[in-house]
Amino acid sequence: MTTRKRRDMCPKNASYYGNRAATLMMLGKFREALGDAQQSVRLDDSFVRGHLREGKCHLSLGNAMAACRSFQRALELDHKNAQAQQEFKNANAVIEYEKIAETDFEKRDFRKVVFCMDRALEFAPACHRFKILKGECLAMLGRYPEAQSVASDILRMDSTNADALYVRGLCLYYEDCIEKAVQFFVQALRMAPDHEKACIACRNAKALKAKKEDGNKAFKEGNYKLAYELYTEALGIDPNNIKTNAKLYCNRGTVNSKLRKLDDAIEDCTSAVKLDATYIKAYLRRAQCYMDTEQYEEAVRDYEKVYQTEKTKEHKQLLKNAQLELKKSKRKDYYKILGVDKNASEDEIKKAYRKRALMHHPDRHSGASAEVQKEEEKKFKEVGEAFTILSDPKKKTRYDSGQDLDEEGMNMGDFDANNIFKAFFGGPGGFSFEASGPGNFFFQFG
Numbered sequence: 001m002t003t004r005k006r007r008d009m010c011p012k013n014a015s016y017y018g019n020r021a022a023t024l025m026m027l028g029k030f031r032e033a034l035g036d037a038q039q040s041v042r043l044d045d046s047f048v049r050g051h052l053r054e055g056k057c058h059l060s061l062g063n064a065m066a067a068c069r070s071f072q073r074a075l076e077l078d079h080k081n082a083q084a085q086q087e088f089k090n091a092n093a094v095i096e097y098e099k100i101a102e103t104d105f106e107k108r109d110f111r112k113v114v115f116c117m118d119r120a121l122e123f124a125p126a127c128h129r130f131k132i133l134k135g136e137c138l139a140m141l142g143r144y145p146e147a148q149s150v151a152s153d154i155l156r157m158d159s160t161n162a163d164a165l166y167v168r169g170l171c172l173y174y175e176d177c178i179e180k181a182v183q184f185f186v187q188a189l190r191m192a193p194d195h196e197k198a199c200i201a202c203r204n205a206k207a208l209k210a211k212k213e214d215g216n217k218a219f220k221e222g223n224y225k226l227a228y229e230l231y232t233e234a235l236g237i238d239p240n241n242i243k244t245n246a247k248l249y250c251n252r253g254t255v256n257s258k259l260r261k262l263d264d265a266i267e268d269c270t271s272a273v274k275l276d277a278t279y280i281k282a283y284l285r286r287a288q289c290y291m292d293t294e295q296y297e298e299a300v301r302d303y304e305k306v307y308q309t310e311k312t313k314e315h316k317q318l319l320k321n322a323q324l325e326l327k328k329s330k331r332k333d334y335y336k337i338l339g340v341d342k343n344a345s346e347d348e349i350k351k352a353y354r355k356r357a358l359m360h361h362p363d364r365h366s367g368a369s370a371e372v373q374k375e376e377e378k379k380f381k382e383v384g385e386a387f388t389i390l391s392d393p394k395k396k397t398r399y400d401s402g403q404d405l406d407e408e409g410m411n412m413g414d415f416d417a418n419n420i421f422k423a424f425f426g427g428p429g430g431f432s433f434e435a436s437g438p439g440n441f442f443f444q445f446g
Helices: 003-009 014-026 030-043 048-060 064-077 082-106 110-123 128-140 144-157 162-174 178-191 196-220 224-235 242-258 262-275 280-292 296-309 313-329 334-338 346-360 370-390 393-401 417-424
Strands: 431-437 440-445
Touching (some): 014 030, 014 048, 030 048, 064 082, 082 110, 110 128, 128 162, 144 162, 162 196, 162 242, 178 196, 196 242, 242 262, 242 280, 280 313, 296 313, 334 370, 346 370, 346 417, 370 393, 370 417
16 A cells, blocks of 8 residues: 555544654654654644654764754643653754864864764764764775775665765775776766765876876886876875875885985985885885895884795895894994995905005004004004905905804904014015104105
C-alpha cells in the first residue's frame, strides 16, 4: 500500500502520522519521518509529541535552527516537558559546535573541527553535511582511511552525492593517486557543476600532474636546469598536498645533486622527510649527499633509519660503508696533511712531501717562538708519517680500506720523521738550511 493511499485512509488523524513518524525514526529514516511529523502538527498544532518528533528529525538531519523552533513550540504547549527541555539544549549545542567548527576551519585547525563534528554527530547522526566536513578535515590531516570511510558510507546511500565524491577524490589526491583523484573530481562536477572546491581541486590536480611529468621528462633528458624550474613550479601549486610535495622535493634534491649543489640537495631532502617521515628514497638521497660532503655521522644516522625500516642487504651494505668512512674520518687524514687528492699518483705524493717537509722542517723555524717551533715540529712529523703510509702501496691500501694501522703491525710510536727526511733528501749532509738574514732561510743540496 502506497504512502498516498495510507494518507487517504487517515487524512485528518494527527496521531497516525505521529506514530508512523516514530516508526520511521526507529528505522533511521529521518527524512521520511520528518514529512509525517510535519503533517501531524499541521493537522493538530497542539500535538506536543508531533512537535518533538519534528524537532528530533530536524536535529538528526543537522538542521539545528529548525529543531530549536520545534522544541520551543513543544515547550510553549508544555513548559515542563523534560524531553523538550533537553532536546532544546542539544539543538543549541549543535548550533554552537557548528559556529566553532566554521571558525576553526578558517584557521585550518582541522583537529578541532573533527572534534566538533564528532560531538555534533552524536545529536545529528544522519547529517551528511557534518560527515562531509569531518571527512574533508580528516583528509587534510592525512587520516585518509578514516576520511574514505566517511565518504564511502555516504556514497553507499547516495552514489550521486557530489560532496562525498569530492572527499573521496581529495583522499586519492593527497595520497598521490592524482589520475584517479581527477576522475572523482570530474564526477563530482557532473553532479554539481558549481561545486567550487571540486573545481579548484580538479584544476590543481591536473596542473600538478602535468608539471611533475614535465619535470620528470626534463630530468630523463638530462636538462637539469629545466627540471629544477619545473619541480619548483609544481611545489607552488598546492602546499596542502604533502605526499606529492615530498616527492617533488626529493626529485628536486636529485636534480641539485646532479648539478653538484649538494647543500641545496640536502635541504630539499630534509624538506621531503619533514613532509613524509616514512619516505625512504629521500633518506637515501640525503645520506648519499652527506657522504659526498664528508658528513659521515649524518650519513650513518640516515642509513640507520633506512635499515631499521627496510632490512635489505643493500641497505646494510650502505650503512656499513658509511660507518667505515666515519671511522676513517676520525683518524688523521694523510691526504689532507700532504695536500693531495685521494687518487694522487706516486710522483704527486713525493712532490707534496718535498714541499710540506721543507715548509715545516724544524731548522726552518729555529728563530721562531717556542710555541711556533712546537707546532711546526708536530706538522713536520705528521708530514713524514703521512708520506710513510701513502708511499708504501701495502700500507696505503690498508689505510684506504679503514683498517686499524696499529693492529696491522704498523705502530707509528717509534716513527722518526728526521730519518724519513734524510732518506728522502739523500742522507746525512745531503741537505741543510742556511740563514740569509733574520727570519730568512734558503736550502741547498750537498
